[in-house]
Amino acid sequence: MNKQRGTFSEVSLAQDPKRQQRKPKGNKSSISGTEQEIFQVELNLQNPSVNHQGIDQIYDCQVPEQSNSSLNTRTQKVRHCGHCPEEWITYSNSCYYIGKEKRTWAESLLACTSKNSSLLSIDNEEEMKFLTAILPSSWIGVFRNSSHHPWVTINGLTFKHEIKNSDNAEHNCAMLHARGLKSNQCESTVIYHCKHKL
Known part of the structure; x- marks a missing residue:
C-alpha cells in the first residue's frame, strides 16, 4: 500500500x-x-x-x-x-459504511461481510452516543437464539448493553434506535451500517 x-x-x-x-x-x-x-x-x-x-x-x-x-x-x-x-x-479507530438499503438482519450481515467488514457493533457508551447522533435506526451485530437465551454478538460474546423490548419472543435481533438499543424481528427490513476496525 x-x-x-x-x-x-x-x-x-x-x-x-x-x-x-x-x-x-x-x-x-x-x-x-x-x-x-x-x-x-x-x-x-x-x-x-x-x-x-x-x-x-x-x-x-x-x-x-x-x-x-x-x-x-x-x-x-x-x-x-x-x-x-x-x-x-x-x-476513533474504526471505519463506518453508511448504508441506504433496507435488508433483513441476515442479509445485512452478509452485505457487510461482502464489504470486508461486520454488521455495526457498539464497543462503548461514547460510540453509541456518536452513532445515535448521526445514524438513523439500523441493525447491529447482536442476536439471540430465542427469548430464553442471552443476547450475543456475532463474535459469540455476551452482549452487556440493555436492549429494550426484549420480552417479545419474536424479536431476536437487535438494532440501534434514536433512544438506544431495541429488539426487532430478524425478518424485518431495516437499514444497515457496517463497521471495520483499523
Whole structure:
C-alpha cells in the first residue's frame, strides 16, 4: 500500500449543513469532496433533526484537536490518509459504511461481510452516543437464539448493553434506535451500517 501523508483541511459545520465549506491548508490536496458530501448528504437527508453533537469526533486516523468558533458552528479537522474507503466515515479507530438499503438482519450481515467488514457493533457508551447522533435506526451485530437465551454478538460474546423490548419472543435481533438499543424481528427490513476496525 502506498504510504501517503494526508493533507489537513477544515470543514465548518454550520447549523445548516448545506453551508459547509472546505478550505485546504497548504498547496497539496489529497482530500476529495467525498468526505464533505458524506457529512452533508447523510446528516441532512437521513437524519435532518440531528443536533450535530459528536460530529467534531469524526476523525480519519488520529484524533485531532477541535476548536469551536461559536455555539452554532463547530470546526473540525478532517484528514483522509487512505485507511478507509472514501465512501466511509471514520470515528476513533474504526471505519463506518453508511448504508441506504433496507435488508433483513441476515442479509445485512452478509452485505457487510461482502464489504470486508461486520454488521455495526457498539464497543462503548461514547460510540453509541456518536452513532445515535448521526445514524438513523439500523441493525447491529447482536442476536439471540430465542427469548430464553442471552443476547450475543456475532463474535459469540455476551452482549452487556440493555436492549429494550426484549420480552417479545419474536424479536431476536437487535438494532440501534434514536433512544438506544431495541429488539426487532430478524425478518424485518431495516437499514444497515457496517463497521471495520483499523
